[in-house]
Amino acid sequence: MLTNEQFTAYVRRYLNTVYRVALNYLKSAADAEDVTQEAFIKLLGEKKCFESDEHVRSWLIRVAINECKNLTRKHWRREENIDDYAATIPFEDARHSDLFYAVMDLPKHYRLPLYLHYYEDYTTQEIADILKVPKNTVCTQLRRGRELLKETLTEVDANV
Secondary structure (H helix, E strand, O other): OOOHHHHHHHHHHHHHHHHHHHHHHHOOHHHHHHHHHHHHHHHHHOOOOOOOHHHHHHHHHHHHHHHHHHHHOOOOOOOOOHHHHHOOOOOOOHHHHHHHHHHHHOOHHHHHHHHHHHOOOOOHHHHHHHHOOOHHHHHHHHHHHHHHHHHHHHHHHHHO
């Protein structure tokens, strides 16, 4: 069982990571907040001992993904317009904004591996373990996601 100090440290360290994973999966800020809260509530009640901080991080991401899947099964759920969330993000320049929208337009089976690989620095094997898919599937998803991003961003550059 975690102490209050350990739990607080994990929340400070991994809150944004869990939130961003949920947002990438759900494309809804409100739902991502709910999933993040659920993941940390489950962490607070977890009785098993974790091997390391990395183990806690991976466990939280896996719990968040499971919660996202549960939420998407609900018939009343709908995706929000991503513009509402994007308005809260301070982009350094228009290219960062274009990249954000291009990534968020990808199907989630490409979006989530790209996020975990490039923003959370997970290896393909670690992503495969988290998503419970074969490593080659992750490699294919990363390759196809990059190809789609390249096409989209090339089109954006051509229109500018």
